[in-house]
Amino acid sequence: MGNRVVTITVGIKPDHENFTVHERLIRDSSTLIEAYLEFDEREHPELTAVLTDYQSKDFLIYNQWLYTERLFMKAEGDGRSISEGRSLIKGYLLGHYLGDMKYRDTLMDALIKWGDGAETEDRMKLVCEQAIAVFDGTEAKDPLRRFITDFTVWNTEYELWSKNYKRFPQDFVAMVSHGYAYRCHILGSGPSKRVILQACLYHCHGDNPFYKAKPERQDYSVFLFVRRLTGTLTGRPARLDRTPHNPRNAARQTLLPTMNLPTRNQRAPRLPSLTTRPKTLDTR
Numbered sequence: 246m247g248n249r250v251v252t253i254t255v256g257i258k259p260d261h262e263n264f265t266v267h268e269r270l271i272r273d274s275s276t277l278i279e280a281y282l283e284f285d286e287r288e289h290p291e292l293t294a295v296l297t298d299y300q301s302k303d304f305l306i307y308n309q310w311l312y313t314e315r316l317f318m319k320a321e322g323d324g325r326s327i328s329e330g331r332s333l334i335k336g337y338l339l340g341h342y343l344g345d346m347k348y349r350d351t352l353m354d355a356l357i358k359w360g361d362g363a364e365t366e367d368r369m370k371l372v373c374e375q376a377i378a379v380f381d382g383t384e385a386k387d388p389l390r391r392f393i394t395d396f397t398v399w400n401t402e403y404e405l406w407s408k409n410y411k412r413f414p415q416d417f418v419a420m421v422s423h424g425y426a427y428r429c430h431i432l433g434s435g436p437s438k439r440v441i442l443q444a445c446l447y448h449c450h451g452d453n454p455f456y457k458a459k460p461e462r463q464d465y466s467v468f469l470f471v472r473r474l475t476g477t478l479t480g481r482p483a484r485l486d487r488t489p490h491n492p493r494n495a496a497r498q499t500l501l502p503t504m505n506l507p508t509r510n511q512r513a514p515r516l517p518s519l520t521t522r523p524k525t526l527d528t529r
């Protein structure tokens with residue numbers, strides 16, 4: 246039991262990459278994959294999923310985290326810091342799309358830590374680069390929106406904000422405005438201090454009582470050993486690592502299907518109440 250694998254194709258063919266993941270591992274972690282596999286199980290014998298809107302380097306980090314519960318970042322050199330910040334945001338958006346709460350919360354912890362250590366220039370660069378993607382890729386009240394807003398309120402210089410605010414999404418500008426008012430007139434503090442007082446302020450697990458519980462995990466050490474030998478487990482563990490959450494549920498043992506996931510612009514159906522198959526799939 247538990248040795249079946251699913252192939253996840255990331256990117257658009259021919260510039261795609263295939264990842265092999267133990268079915269049980271990814272089903273337990275991603276509500277999107279779980280819902281599609283469960284929904285499609287009678288139609289297709291192959292275990293394949295397609296993610297067209299994401300990059301293989303971001304999925305690689307996710308895949309390695311699934312097996313090790315650690316974040317392996319590959320960036321080196323001068324641009325390492327901003328590159329890590331960028332990867333964390335992109336990874337979070339991938340986790341959001343996949344419906345992987347624990348991955349999102351893991352990346353959020355890493356992002357908060359990243360913000361503590363980064364240079365001012367890199368912090369501002371991250372906001373300018375990623376704010377639009379964050380607001381495009383999430384819904385109202387998403388913890389990442391809350392974080393990037395507070396991060397901006399506490400880190401962005403006047404010059405940068407006044408020059409750039411017009412090109413940001415209206416929701417973002419409104420939230421930052423609200424954040425500045427709070428900071429000035431009530432008694433605010435930045436994200437790092439706020440998490441000390443309220444650790445789960447930027448997490449998405451809500452009141453889930455299982456988030457700290459560790460379910461029984463299959464031993465993947467032999468698999469990981471082979472992957473290290475063959476060079477398919479690479480990178481170094483990020484110093485950003487902190488992994489307190491684990492909201493996994495028991496997965497069902499079922500015969501598995503082929504599935505084409507909807508593109509990001511088509512939006513994933515609300516989960517877990519998935520009752521119909523999306524009509525247009527993988528159109529790019």
Ligand SMILES: [Zn+2]
Pocket residue numbers: 350444445446448450
């Ligand atoms: Zn939490």
